[in-house]
Amino acid sequence: MLIVRCPYCGDRPEIEFRHAGEAHIVRPADPDALTDAGWADFLYNRTNSRGLHRERWRHTHGCGRFFNAVRDTVSDFFLATYKTGDPKPDLGTLEKGSRA
Amino acid sequence: MKHSIFTLFSQAISGHQGWPAQWRDPAPKSAYDVVIVGAGGHGLATAYYLAKEHGITNVAVLEKGWLGGGNTGRNTTIIRSNYLWDESAAIYDHALKLWEGLSRELNYNVMFSPRGVLMLAHTVHDIQVFKRHVHANRLNGVDNEWLTPEQCKAFCPPLNISRDMRYPVLGGALQRRGGAARHDAVAWGYARGADGFGVDIIQNCEVTAIRRDASGAVAGVETTRGEIRAKKVGVVASGHTSVIMAMGGIRMPLESFPLQALVSEPVKPVFPCVVMSNTIHAYISQSDKGELVIGAGTDVYTSYSQRGALHVTTHTIEAICELFPMFRRLRMLRNWGGIVDVTPDRSPIIGKTPVPGLYVNCGWGTGGFKATPGSGHVFADTIANDRPHPINAPFSLERFREGVLIDEAAAAAVAH
Numbered sequence: 001m002l003i004v005r006c007p008y009c010g011d012r013p014e015i016e017f018r019h020a021g022e023a024h025i026v027r028p029a030d031p032d033a034l035t036d037a038g039w040a041d042f043l044y045n046r047t048n049s050r051g052l053h054r055e056r057w058r059h060t061h062g063c064g065r066f067f068n069a070v071r072d073t074v075s076d077f078f079l080a081t082y083k084t085g086d087p088k089p090d091l092g093t094l095e096k097g098s099r100a
Numbered sequence: 101m102k103h104s105i106f107t108l109f110s111q112a113i114s115g116h117q118g119w120p121a122q123w124r125d126p127a128p129k130s131a132y133d134v135v136i137v138g139a140g141g142h143g144l145a146t147a148y149y150l151a152k153e154h155g156i157t158n159v160a161v162l163e164k165g166w167l168g169g170g171n172t173g174r175n176t177t178i179i180r181s182n183y184l185w186d187e188s189a190a191i192y193d194h195a196l197k198l199w200e201g202l203s204r205e206l207n208y209n210v211m212f213s214p215r216g217v218l219m220l221a222h223t224v225h226d227i228q229v230f231k232r233h234v235h236a237n238r239l240n241g242v243d244n245e246w247l248t249p250e251q252c253k254a255f256c257p258p259l260n261i262s263r264d265m266r267y268p269v270l271g272g273a274l275q276r277r278g279g280a281a282r283h284d285a286v287a288w289g290y291a292r293g294a295d296g297f298g299v300d301i302i303q304n305c306e307v308t309a310i311r312r313d314a315s316g317a318v319a320g321v322e323t324t325r326g327e328i329r330a331k332k333v334g335v336v337a338s339g340h341t342s343v344i345m346a347m348g349g350i351r352m353p354l355e356s357f358p359l360q361a362l363v364s365e366p367v368k369p370v371f372p373c374v375v376m377s378n379t380i381h382a383y384i385s386q387s388d389k390g391e392l393v394i395g396a397g398t399d400v401y402t403s404y405s406q407r408g409a410l411h412v413t414t415h416t417i418e419a420i421c422e423l424f425p426m427f428r429r430l431r432m433l434r435n436w437g438g439i440v441d442v443t444p445d446r447s448p449i450i451g452k453t454p455v456p457g458l459y460v461n462c463g464w465g466t467g468g469f470k471a472t473p474g475s476g477h478v479f480a481d482t483i484a485n486d487r488p489h490p491i492n493a494p495f496s497l498e499r500f501r502e503g504v505l506i507d508e509a510a511a512a513a514v515a516h
Binding site: 001002014015018019021022036037039040041043044045046047048050053055071073074075076 | 340342343351352353354355356400401402403404405407409410411444500501502503
């Protein structure tokens, strides 16, 4: 079982959390102007990274809040978690550093 | 060498020392007519049918590991075709009909065993969904029948139909033509068959880039064993499809999750059929070696780790122990994970892509093994003729843009 660091509550076991998909997918600013291909990209297409991946988690059985994480999808190792709205961490620096 | 009772007998009296290698281990040539990326069951079947049905034998199947070492060797080998929608029934039943003659077709014993697949209903919602499936399947000519709990017990005696369980068995849907097959033998049989037609199966050869010409069409692939030119490239890389397609500049509607399975110590024949319980995530059958083959639900986060979380398998084992109390003291021998590529509508993607000459067959998610022969058959037809076969036409990549989804997410009766 993974230990996930909730930015609000600290280190907690994985079963307290729900994975909530890829992070930083921005809702279209002008939906009327969006093409069908644009909608498909927003709704369905995913980066599905092999390696460092930015994703959303929700501390369902804790504070209940969403937050973002950077996880290596090959090792499942969390490199960072950060609050929703915080700037994206730079993947290059994370890769060199240890767990933030 | 053609396999028969006579070759078996002659090999037996010479101490089984004379069996030839079943396929060659060729070095990659500089160019092929078609390159298939991924030597799992689907990729090898594609190469086999390209050679046999379309006469295209200048084909390479590239595999970064060893053939059949991905999801082909990691699944729980359940075969059925009782899907809800017409499009799904067509492709899965096409596959099931090919399964029925596959050992003879390949001259290779794939141990297809149509022992019946029983899907258990535990809630009122399950009952309604499964009965809807039974009727939809009947209209599509696919066998599927509703059983009462007592009939389920008669069909599968180890089953606990007590009302005192957390999720009592309220009935089940049985597809008698469904069953299981030997997963390795499917990969080996197709590999031997394709090799016999002159197809090169190249293992330990990882694709690192897709080359395109000035017009944007596919020109070949770069691999860890050098560059290989080809006008047509078919990607059949299951959980790693997003990675390969990104090399061609295409974002896919896929997410990759670990799916875990485990086997018990071998015991004498005790379990006569395949039982699936989607509501409580338990999939079980007994292999010819005697091991119980048990499948879990997908893990909760995307990953390429080919492992999974212990609490996911624990959940499945608890369900198995409640449904089949006689297995409570059985020890588990091995567990593992495979990486499955899941689409938003839980239906596969088979067809052309925006890049000319690049074809994709992916998105089989948690249930690709059952489709292996049909998938390879229609994908070979798609590549050979540069247009989708009628059976896989609805499973295009464009359906996500056009909104024509084939929504088996709820309909596949799998609780996602």
